[in-house]
Amino acid sequence: MRRRPLPTAEEALEILKRRRTRPQRRPPPPAGKSLAPLIKQLDEKFGQGPAVLQARWREIVGETLARRTEPVRVIKSRTGEGGTLELRVDGPVASLIQHQAPQITQRLDLLLGKGAVTKLRIVQGPVKAQAAPVVARPRRRPPLDAAQERDLADSLANQPDGGLKDALLKLGRGVLRDPR
Incomplete structure (x- = not known):
C-alpha cells in the first residue's frame, strides 16, 4: 500500500476553502445560572432552613446558650402557618430554652420574618462544639530599662x-x- 503525498500549501488552502470545519464547542454555562431560579423557588416554598440560623445563632440566643444549643431544622406546618424550629440541646439547658422560648421566637421573627417560627421543638443530644470567638490578648509591654x-x-x-x-x-x- 502506497501512501499519498502531502498536499502543497496552495492545495491545502484550496481544500480548506471547500470543506467546512467544525465550529469550536462553546463551554457550558455556569451551573449557578440555571440553578438560581430553582433555588429561589425552593426557598419560597420551603424557607431558608437552619443554615441562616446557624450563622447567626450567637446573636439570637446569646453566648451562653449558643455553646449548649444548635438549630437542626425548620419544620413547616401543613396549614402554611408558622413553622417549628427543632433545637438540639445539651442536657439540662432544655429547661432554660423552654423558659426563654417566647424571647427566642421573637428574635427569630426579626431574622426570618413575622410568624416564620412559632414553636420550638427541643431534642436533647450532643451539640457540635462551636469555635470560640477569638479574644484579643493584651499586648505585652516591654520591660522598664x-x-x-x-x-x-x-x-x-x-x-x-x-x-x-x-x-x-x-x-x-x-x-x-x-x-x-
Whole structure:
C-alpha cells in the first residue's frame, strides 16, 4: 500500500476553502445560572432552613446558650402557618430554652420574618462544639530599662517591705510602661 503525498500549501488552502470545519464547542454555562431560579423557588416554598440560623445563632440566643444549643431544622406546618424550629440541646439547658422560648421566637421573627417560627421543638443530644470567638490578648509591654527601674526602686526605698511596697512597684511599672 502506497501512501499519498502531502498536499502543497496552495492545495491545502484550496481544500480548506471547500470543506467546512467544525465550529469550536462553546463551554457550558455556569451551573449557578440555571440553578438560581430553582433555588429561589425552593426557598419560597420551603424557607431558608437552619443554615441562616446557624450563622447567626450567637446573636439570637446569646453566648451562653449558643455553646449548649444548635438549630437542626425548620419544620413547616401543613396549614402554611408558622413553622417549628427543632433545637438540639445539651442536657439540662432544655429547661432554660423552654423558659426563654417566647424571647427566642421573637428574635427569630426579626431574622426570618413575622410568624416564620412559632414553636420550638427541643431534642436533647450532643451539640457540635462551636469555635470560640477569638479574644484579643493584651499586648505585652516591654520591660522598664535599668535606669527607670532604679529610679522607681529609689522612690519606694523608704516604704516598709511587704505587700504594699510590692503593689506600689507593680503600679509604678505599669504607669511608666504606658505610653499615654
